[in-house]
Amino acid sequence: MTSTAQSALQWQAAETTAKRITETWNKPGEPGGAITLFDSKTLRGHACGGLSNLTTAEPFSVDAVVRYASVTKHIFATLALLRSDAGLSLSDTLGQYLPQLKAPMAQVTIGQALDMTGGLPDVRETLSLLGVSVYNVSEAGAIMDFLAQDGALNFPAGTEISYSNTGYRLVEEILKQKGILFEDLLQKHIAQPLDIAFHAPETWFDIVPGLVPGYWQDATGWKTAVAGLHLSASGSVTGSVRSLSVWLQSLLSNTGPGAGVLKTLTEPRYLYGDIPSAYGLGTTSSRIGEHTVYGHGGSHAGYKTYFLLHPELDVGVALVSNREDTTAYTHALEVMSALLAAPLPPRSNALPDGLYASTAEPYWLKVSKGTASYLGSADNLYQGEDAGEAVTLSAHMPMRLRWDGKAIQGKIGHAPRYFTPVEPNDCLKMVQGRWYHPESKAAFDIEGDQLKMGVGTLRTCGQLTSLGAGRLLVELPDGPWKKNFCLYFQGYSVRLVSNRSRVLNFHRDECRSSWQPAK
Incomplete structure (x- = not known):
């Protein structure tokens, strides 16, 4: 890095931005997080806020151990492809x-x-x-x-x-x-050489030294987060933001455990038709002004993480948090933007608020106050090439959309999409009753304008909203989240469609169905 580039970096502005973010977590009895700023040799600054444990009231520090969630992905890709033999x-x-x-x-x-x-x-x-x-x-x-x-x-x-x-x-x-076990690779090739406390527990219930709880908030207050799914190498690694920063420094320096890693993980990837993707191997590519930065985020129940690296300028930002409401990607971008003195594009309101659906497809888009939710997954909209174009900065859910006065059109995930305002219809009366998934023995009932799923005390109830053309939008509670998906009816079967799962087909259970109009 040249001395000119070094002198142009705004370390103080970046740390001030980080402290402004963490200060919002300094409220009585609330969880928090930490942010670090570093180059390949030195931890140049940090900011902490909130509590690491609401039971003991211990303040959050750079040594608080959290679940990195999907920040794990670049670590696993490194080990599987470069170190596993x-x-x-x-x-x-x-x-x-x-x-x-x-x-x-x-x-x-x-x-x-x-x-x-x-x-x-x-x-x-x-x-x-x-x-x-x-x-x-x-x-x-x-x-x-x-x-x-x-x-x-x-x-x-x-x-x-x-x-x-x-x-x-x-x-x-x-x-x-x-x-070959992930935990063994992690210890041998990263944790031990760098003397950092990385671990890859198989389940949420495995004991991890120093792990702080994650938290989410409902109407009655903060709750301790928990999740039952086997963690897997998609999101299992735990550690502190200090340990994460040490590992990321080895990537920036391209030495030791980090040798050759960024080159492999950030190699351009392409879809069919030679369409370039900003998602690499457990890493994403983002633009901040004229700068290209690489990183990835993570989200487990009650934990949020993100890191961004600028290898050319030898700088990085890392964020960890033990509170569900943390907007980790936005915060990381803000800190990196301050460090580079390169402003983010302005937020866009080019798309009118409303609920939209594609024609003869189970795809929908909800726009609200500069945020677009596609198939139930939301992202902020920013101004694109001009004021009429709205884009996301996300590599794993890229959007490039315009409103032409009648419809929203463009690309999502690099696939062409065309949405028109929803025109509800009264299909509810035709789909009342039980719908069954024979392979898993799962079922749900449509009763009036409600969908009911589960058994006994675990039975949940969600509201149904018409998307027109034989499609119903469902919103159901699921712990700290609300899940949104579409019911796409085709004769005696219905496909369940969400952003990350579009493969389940349920069938009408004639023994438990009613063709009577919804009440």
């Missing part, structure tokens, strides 16, 4: 190593599984659509059996990009079948 090639198919998988899932390449273009349905979201709560325990073996039942994909591999944790789970399973 497993002989994996990005062009190998999953089926070469996991013969239990069915086509077309078996034909997805390892590269597509790791770069979010594989169309692999996300396990957590698929189970959620079957009525399995975030709290329910699911073991690794049972999940693999579940994935082997049906080889369906959300979309043909390579045709669009959409976030899914399943590819990382499957590649981890490939290593396991070779006798």
